[in-house]
Amino acid sequence: MRFPHDFFFGAASAAYQVEGAWNEDGKGVSNWDVFSKIPGKTFEGTNGDIAVDHYHRYKEDIRLMAEMGLESYRFSVAWTRIIPDGDGEINSQGLAFYNALIDECLHYGIVPFVTLYHWDLPQVLEEAGGWTNKRTVDAFCKYATTCFKAFGDRVKHWITFNETIVFCSLGYLDGAHPPGISHNPRLYFQATHNVFVAHARAVQEYKKLRQYGEIGITHVFSPAFPADGQLENAQAADHANQYSLAWFYDPILKGAYPDYVVGQLKERGWTPDWTAEELTVLKWAAPKNDFIGLNYYQPQRVIKNNPEEEAGPASHKVIAGAPGKVSFDRVYKTVSLEDKKYTKWGWEISPEGLLEGLRMLRGAYGDIKLYITENGLGDQDPVENGQILDADRVEYIREHLKAVKQGLREGLHIKGYYAWSAIDLLSWLNGFKKQYGFIYVDQQNNLARKKKLSFDWYKQVIANRGGEL
Numbered sequence: 095m096r097f098p099h100d101f102f103f104g105a106a107s108a109a110y111q112v113e114g115a116w117n118e119d120g121k122g123v124s125n126w127d128v129f130s131k132i133p134g135k136t137f138e139g140t141n142g143d144i145a146v147d148h149y150h151r152y153k154e155d156i157r158l159m160a161e162m163g164l165e166s167y168r169f170s171v172a173w174t175r176i177i178p179d180g181d182g183e184i185n186s187q188g189l190a191f192y193n194a195l196i197d198e199c200l201h202y203g204i205v206p207f208v209t210l211y212h213w214d215l216p217q218v219l220e221e222a223g224g225w226t227n228k229r230t231v232d233a234f235c236k237y238a239t240t241c242f243k244a245f246g247d248r249v250k251h252w253i254t255f256n257e258t259i260v261f262c263s264l265g266y267l268d269g270a271h272p273p274g275i276s277h278n279p280r281l282y283f284q285a286t287h288n289v290f291v292a293h294a295r296a297v298q299e300y301k302k303l304r305q306y307g308e309i310g311i312t313h314v315f316s317p318a319f320p321a322d323g324q325l326e327n328a329q330a331a332d333h334a335n336q337y338s339l340a341w342f343y344d345p346i347l348k349g350a351y352p353d354y355v356v357g358q359l360k361e362r363g364w365t366p367d368w369t370a371e372e373l374t375v376l377k378w379a380a381p382k383n384d385f386i387g388l389n390y391y392q393p394q395r396v397i398k399n400n401p402e403e404e405a406g407p408a409s410h411k412v413i414a415g416a417p418g419k420v421s422f423d424r425v426y427k428t429v430s431l432e433d434k435k436y437t438k439w440g441w442e443i444s445p446e447g448l449l450e451g452l453r454m455l456r457g458a459y460g461d462i463k464l465y466i467t468e469n470g471l472g473d474q475d476p477v478e479n480g481q482i483l484d485a486d487r488v489e490y491i492r493e494h495l496k497a498v499k500q501g502l503r504e505g506l507h508i509k510g511y512y513a514w515s516a517i518d519l520l521s522w523l524n525g526f527k528k529q530y531g532f533i534y535v536d537q538q539n540n541l542a543r544k545k546k547l548s549f550d551w552y553k554q555v556i557a558n559r560g561g562e563l
């Protein structure tokens with residue numbers, strides 16, 4: 095079986111992680127431009143000042159993507175290039191860069207799939223409270239509408255936010271992302287609610303413009319499963335899915351928050367200060383979402399946590415996504431299992447977890463249009479005689495594409511797969527050590543680009559539309 099002709103074989107990136115040129119052509123300062131320079135916040139003090147210089151080398155990079163036969167390139171727009179101080183004047187040089195990037199994609203017939211927010215908030219807004227301040231919601235709507243009007247004649251696929259759970263939990267619970275606040279559930283839930291309202295209002299603005307493209311949101315998709323058959327662990331997994339899935343997917347797809355979480359937030363004084371008008375716009379937008387983007391890397395294996403057991407501070411590896419994390423409310427924790435395979439960063443390799451999770455998602459939300467907007471292997475790629483032999487990445491992506499194909503056989507409405515990442519790039523918490531790309535970037539040789547083993551493999555997969563998988 096070949097993948098359908100209208101299925102996108104794509105790859106992804108994010109502005110802060112690839113572009114560099116952090117202070118060029120009128121770009122404003124972002125929260126990551128500031129946070130990454132606070133000693134100890136990033137891996138070995140790495141930052142996105144240069145990243146992999148995609149801002150200046152995008153023509154070479156897009157040409158390589160075209161050589162691979164890439165059908166769609168998912169990238170994010172840096173808000174601070176478009177509106178440098180967040181909600182003030184528009185920067186024409188910022189518009190010019192993304193117009194050129196979009197036109198370069200279209201020159202090769204590569205469909206641009208644009209993420210409006212991939213974690214890099216204008217610092218002016220961060221300093222005013224970031225996503226806990228409703229000013230940021232209004233500012234996002236202005237920014238999004240500016241992008242729709244500037245690029246919407248050629249961009250027909252829009253993602254509002256990437257992984258709300260990550261930038262809000264790392265920002266307000268773990269302190270590992272801007273604004274670096276720890277253990278503040280009230281701000282965490284407030285920030286997530288404001289993001290969902292911003293999403294819903296952006297959907298409203300987009301639909302008003304009648305550009306006849308599609309708009310959605312990308313969430314982490316990390317379904318929780320009990321580590322064993324014990325009832326308490328099944329209950330812990332249900333709790334995990336309520337807080338890490340339902341809280342994020344329900345307001346987008348159902349237009350209302352899950353009662354289970356709402357009830358507990360009320361008991362604990364963490365209820366966001368939502369208004370009737372905001373809840374109405376969530377309800378309005380739910381049926382207007384054209385798709386949901388899923389970033390799948392691994393499932394969560396969950397056991398009930400013993401709240402009396404003193405949990406020391408999570409290690410960097412755990413903060414960066416490895417099992418062993420106690421939930422913010424100390425109800426459950428994630429564990430690794432003897433019979434599973436793991437990456438060098440301790441992330442479980444589980445294509446079956448993707449398929450099982452997709453079935454669960456259909457049960458909860460029905461037949462919604464899905465894109466796998468991120469999936470890939472973070473690794474330290476082996477280099478032999480100058481060749482980058484990332485056979486493990488080939489294996490990882492092959493097995494996950496086979497799971498997607500099985501999902502299609504079962505009638506799941508999956509319309510594309512975007513490997514993370516098109517090109518090696520800066521990892522927020524792992525610097526340049528954790529590689530994801532089909533294209534290698536030589537940090538020791540002027541960021542020279544080189545095709546990896548997986549580049550040629552993915553080229554074949556696309557050419558054969560996955561028929562041989």
Ligand SMILES: C[C@@]1(C(=O)O)OC[C@H]2O[C@@H](O)[C@H](O)[C@@H](O)[C@H]2O1
Nearest residue numbers: 108257472514521522523524528
């Ligand atoms: C934490 C980490 C990683 O570096 O492994 O997860 C996978 C991937 O998720 C993306 O949304 C981030 O933008 C990208 O940088 C990656 O971030």
